[in-house]
Amino acid sequence: MTHSDLLTRLGPLLEAECAAEAAAAGGLDAADLEQSVWLRLLSDGRTTVSAARLRTTVRSEARAARRRARREVPYDPTAQPPPGAGPGVEQTVLAAEAGRELRAAVRRLPGRCPGLLAALLSGNDPTYREIAGKLGMSQGSLGPVRSRCLGCLRRMLMAEIAAP
Template identity: 60%
Template sequence: MTTSTAQLVAALRPLLRAEAAAEASAAGIEAADIEQAVWLRLLERETGPDEPARWVRSAVRTEARIARRRRRREAAYHADGPEPATGHDSSPEGRALAGERHRALRAAVGRLPGRCPELLGAMLSPDDPTYREIAGELGISQGSLGPVRSRCLGCLRRMLRAEVGAPEPWGKEP
C-alpha cells in the first residue's frame, strides 16, 4: 500500500465506519460486512476517487442495497428443519430417515482434517451463529471463514463421494 493510499484509508476510516453503521442499523445487516465490501471496492480501483467522501457515501449505500437484496433472497437454514430437496415428511419413517441423515452428516464432519470439524460444527449449530460469532469462537479472522469453509466443504464432498460413490449428473464419474 502506497503512502497516499494509506493516508486515504486513514482519512476515510471514521467516515466509512459511521456511514456503514447508519446503513446497517437501518437495513438490519452487519456494519462490518458493508465496511469490508467498500474497502474492497476502493482497493479494486486503479486510482483514488476524485471526491472521497462522496464516493464513500455512495459506495456504502450501494453495498447496503446489495446486502438487503441478498438478504431478501436468502433463507435461513435450520439443521432440525425439513430437508431442502425432499421437503417436510412428518411420518415416523421420514423423521427416522432425516435423523439418520443428520447423524451421518455429523459423523462425516467429525472425520474431517484440521479445523474443519470445529468450523462446520459451528456452522451447523441450531443457534445459527453469525460469521462474527463463529470467528470469535474459533479465534480466526472473519474474512478467512469463507475460504476455509469452502475448502472444508470441498473436502467433505470428496469424502462423501468416495464413501457413497454417487455418479455425477448425466452418468459422469467424478
C-alpha cells in the first residue's frame, strides 16, 4: 500500500482521532498531533496500518505531547529571574564583554596606570601592600596614583563614548 493510499484510507479517521485527543488534552493543536502521528507511522517502515494501530499511535503521541508541554516553559524576555537564581546567559555574556572592554581600555593607559589598575581589577583581591611590593611603589602613593589613573580612564572612555 502506498503512502497516498494510506492517506486516503486513514486520513479522516486520523483527523477525527487527533481532534478528539487534542480537545481532551487542552492546549494541544490537532494539526500538530496529526503531523507527528503521520511522521511516526510512516517512519517505522511498515506498509500496512490498522485502525487500532492508528488509534494507539494517536494516544501515544498525545501523551508525549502533554509530557513535553508540562516540561516546556514559554520564553518571556520581559520576565524577571526567580529570586535566588543566578544571572542568565545573556547577562553573563554581556558582563564578560564589558570586562574585556574595560581591561582593553586599561591596557591603553599611559605610565604605571595599566599595571596598577590591572592589579586592582585582578580576581585574587590583593592588598595595597601586595600591590605596592609587586609594582615597586610606596604603599602611600598607591591611592593618589590610582585616583589619577581612574580620572584618565574616565576621560578616555567618555571621549570614546562621545565619538561617533
